Amino acid sequence: MAHAVKRLYPEVKLAIGPSTDDGFYYDFDGKNFELSDLEKIEKVMRDIILESHKIERFTLGREKAFEIMYNEPYKVELINNLPEDSEIIFYRQDSFIDLCSGPHLNSTNDVDPNSFKLINLAGAYWRGDEKNKMLTRIYGTAFFNENDLKKYLEFLEQSKLRDHRKLGKKLELFMLSDESIGMPFFLPNGQIIKNNLVNFWREIHEKNNYQEISTPLILNKNLWIRSGHWDHYKNNMYFTKIDDLENAVKPMNCPGSILVYKLNSKSYRDLPIRLAELGLVHRHEKSGTLHGLMRARCFTQDDAHIFVSQEQIQEEIKKIIDIISKVYKIFGFNFFIELSTRPENSMGDDLTWEEATKALEISLREKKLDFKINEGDGAFYGPKIDFHIKDCINRNWQCGTIQLDFQMPEKFDLEYIGNDNKKHRPIMIHRVIFGSVERFIGILIEHYGGNFPLWISPMQVKILTISEKFNSYAQSIQENLKKNNIRSELDIRQEKIGYKIREAILKKVNYIVIIGDNEEKNNIISIRTRDKINKEFKIDDFLNKLKKEILERL
Numbered sequence: 001m002a003h004a005v006k007r008l009y010p011e012v013k014l015a016i017g018p019s020t021d022d023g024f025y026y027d028f029d030g031k032n033f034e035l036s037d038l039e040k041i042e043k044v045m046r047d048i049i050l051e052s053h054k055i056e057r058f059t060l061g062r063e064k065a066f067e068i069m070y071n072e073p074y075k076v077e078l079i080n081n082l083p084e085d086s087e088i089i090f091y092r093q094d095s096f097i098d099l100c101s102g103p104h105l106n107s108t109n110d111v112d113p114n115s116f117k118l119i120n121l122a123g124a125y126w127r128g129d130e131k132n133k134m135l136t137r138i139y140g141t142a143f144f145n146e147n148d149l150k151k152y153l154e155f156l157e158q159s160k161l162r163d164h165r166k167l168g169k170k171l172e173l174f175m176l177s178d179e180s181i182g183m184p185f186f187l188p189n190g191q192i193i194k195n196n197l198v199n200f201w202r203e204i205h206e207k208n209n210y211q212e213i214s215t216p217l218i219l220n221k222n223l224w225i226r227s228g229h230w231d232h233y234k235n236n237m238y239f240t241k242i243d244d245l246e247n248a249v250k251p252m253n254c255p256g257s258i259l260v261y262k263l264n265s266k267s268y269r270d271l272p273i274r275l276a277e278l279g280l281v282h283r284h285e286k287s288g289t290l291h292g293l294m295r296a297r298c299f300t301q302d303d304a305h306i307f308v309s310q311e312q313i314q315e316e317i318k319k320i321i322d323i324i325s326k327v328y329k330i331f332g333f334n335f336f337i338e339l340s341t342r343p344e345n346s347m348g349d350d351l352t353w354e355e356a357t358k359a360l361e362i363s364l365r366e367k368k369l370d371f372k373i374n375e376g377d378g379a380f381y382g383p384k385i386d387f388h389i390k391d392c393i394n395r396n397w398q399c400g401t402i403q404l405d406f407q408m409p410e411k412f413d414l415e416y417i418g419n420d421n422k423k424h425r426p427i428m429i430h431r432v433i434f435g436s437v438e439r440f441i442g443i444l445i446e447h448y449g450g451n452f453p454l455w456i457s458p459m460q461v462k463i464l465t466i467s468e469k470f471n472s473y474a475q476s477i478q479e480n481l482k483k484n485n486i487r488s489e490l491d492i493r494q495e496k497i498g499y500k501i502r503e504a505i506l507k508k509v510n511y512i513v514i515i516g517d518n519e520e521k522n523n524i525i526s527i528r529t530r531d532k533i534n535k536e537f538k539i540d541d542f543l544n545k546l547k548k549e550i551l552e553r554l
Contacts, residue, residue: 001118001140002026003096004044008037014098015074015126015135022152023141027124029074033136038118041138045116052109053093057102060088068097074126075099115149116142119156125288158393164445165292171450171458171508173441174293182290182297184438189458192487193441196456197434198278200330200553201302204433208323210276210304215256217280221246226411227255228347232380236283253279254405254430257305258412261426266416268309271426272316276304278437293442300437306429307414313427317363317385317402320431324387324400327433330553331444333389336396337369340377340384347381347407356404357383379430381407391447399440403430450508451530455550461488462509464500466516468492473520477513477539484543501528511546 001024002014009031017026060068062079065088069075078099079088091100093108105111118140126132143149160166168174173190186194205212218240224230229237229252238249250256257275266273282298289295308316328335339360342353360383364371371385378384387400405428408414418424434440444452454460461481465474471492481488489509491500497514504512512528519525525542527535537545 001041001045001138002098003048003093004041005138006096007044007048008040013074014072016078017098023119023139025137025139027126027135027137029126029133029135031136033121033138035121038121038138042116042118046113048093049108049111049113051094052107054107055104056092057104058090058092060090062088065090065099069099072099111142112145114146115144116140117149117153123288128286128288130286130288155393159395159446162393162446162449164294164442167445167450168292168442170506173445173458176292181287182285182295184293184296184298190441192458193444193452193456194437197437197441201278201434201437204323204327205274205276205304208274208319210274212276212278213257213260214277215253215260215279216250217282218242218247218249219255221248223255223259224248227258227408228381228411229255232345232347236285238282238284249282250279251281251283253277253281253301253303254305254408254428257303258408258414258428261305261307261414262412266307266426268416268418268424271307271309271416272312273307274304275306277301279303293436293438293445296436296438299439302432302434302437304429304431306431307409307416307426308429309416309418309424310427313359313404313429314363314366316429317360317404318367320402320429321363321367321369321385324402324433328387328389328400331447333391333447335387335389335400337364337371338374338377338386338388339364339371340374340379340386342378342383343376343380345380346378348410352406353383356406360385360402360404379403379405381405382430384430389443391443392449395446397443399435399443400433401431401435405430452508452510453549453554454510454546455553457508457510458487459489459507459509460486460546461511461513462491462504462507463488463513463515464491464497464504466497466514468494470515470517470520474513474515477515477525480539480543484547486543486546 002017005012005028012031013029015027015029017024065079066076068090069079082088088099089101090097091102091104118138120139122137122139123134124137126135141149141152143152168190171189172187173193174187175185177185202212221230224237233251237251240247240249256279257277260275261273279301280298281301285295285297290297306316339357341357364385374386382403382405384401384403386398388396388398390396409425409428414426415423416426463474463478465471474490474492478488478490493500501512510530514526514528524536524538527537527542
């Protein structure tokens with residue numbers, strides 16, 4: 001791609017061009033690319049493939065490397081940042097030379113000319129730093145054959161149709177504003193979904209003996225230093241001064257739960273103590289990484305912090321796994337599990353980390369669950385089990401996590417009195433199910449394509465009249481639905497019924513009730529479902545059907 005761009009636009013400067021999980025990109029400077037340019041670039045890429053140029057690897061010393069890249073300032077900067085004694089690797093195909101560590105194929109002709117596609121353009125700061133110049137990033141993808149490419153492009157089309165930002169706007173679920181960048185506003189329809197998720201969350205936690213708490217949004221700087229967040233997380237935190245004291249807006253809920261635990265003395269008989277919190281947190285994410293509800297600067301973490309004795313660890317983790325599995329099953333999600341181990345930037349000693357990691361591994365094995373080891377991706381205070389859910393088009397989303405923490409109880413000097421009447425240190429389990437309530441809603445929007453199950457759907461029933469003379473009967477139907485806590489809307493406008501139906505379909509209403517002469521005469525209602533199934537019901541039978549569906553969370 002870079003070769004083709006340089007052929008077409010010699011004045012363009014090259015930045016970086018790595019492969020990614022689902023394709024590749026290259027950053028360029030010196031031209032305002034448009035989507036129409038991608039087709040031209042693709043054509044030249046195919047020419048280069050068919051010209052069958054040998055791809056040659058060679059190395060140079062620093063002086064020669066600067067000479068060969070003298071007209072490419074971004075490459076010169078990259079060379080300058082390499083260690084003095086490092087090998088500087090280049091690749092050549094025809095007259096095009098690029099700084100690259102490789103490896104590459106042997107020839108441009110080793111690629112199927114019909115198996116790649118340039119997909120999109122985006123702005124990207126050089127080296128991801130907002131202080132640097134904005135470059136143009138061209139995204140592409142490539143496969144071994146044309147058939148696999150077609151499948152992937154169909155998947156991308158499905159992803160676009162399900163984009164939660166577009167559906168969120170169309171269904172009036174949430175909005176984003178430049179007045180508060182990266183911080184979503186929930187509209188009435190979206191708040192209905194959020195409230196139902198939260199109510200479901202509370203129901204699950206009450207059944208499993210959790211106590212709900214709420215902790216302040218702003219906490220003193222010294223608390224964050226003590227917890228370790230200051231050293232490991234301060235670049236992602238917001239700060240404020242109150243009464244001349246430094247404070248931070250919380251990026252996580254755990255220090256607040258610790259303060260609640262410390263309120264009074266604890267006995268072994270009190271453990272496990274399960275503190276659940278729907279805590280609003282704020283994190284300073286770079287503007288280029290923000291993505292609707294999926295990546296935001298403020299969101300609600302469905303946290304729980306559980307304080308256990310050493311002997312209770314495995315049993316408690318297994319209970320959490322059961323809760324998480326049950327929740328995901330209700331939404332139709334399968335999942336896979338990763339066990340994430342100690343990162344480089346972490347607290348504590350090797351022995352404690354080994355003990356914590358082993359405890360998580362034993363719990364997973366006792367539950368007979370398959371898992372992969374994800375080396376070095378644990379939290380800075382402990383190893384974790386990560387749950388990756390799969391949506392209906394097979395995309396993976398990391399949501400739930402169980403983190404085992406021996407460090408913060410030590411830092412905050414947490415204690416309980418054991419049955420030996422001596423002081424002991426509890427172990428702390430950090431745990432989320434949704435992860436972020438807002439992000440989970442974004443995932444649900446895309447998973448369902450806006451066709452929400454009845455229990456969380458913003459508009460469950462829409463009642464349409466064929467003409468105004470049936471308004472009174474339609475209003476009595478709506479009153480009946482309201483009495484039974486069914487969300488409904490009445491459309492008695494003097495519009496053609498076909499227009500009203502199409503509009504209701506676009507709003508993704510679960511059930512459309514059509515009222516006309518036959519319905520009023522026979523004291524029935526005609527129902528049209530999302531599956532285009534038409535059926536007649538007595539109102540009581542329809543209500544029973546809805547109640548059953550809501551109860552079973554369908």
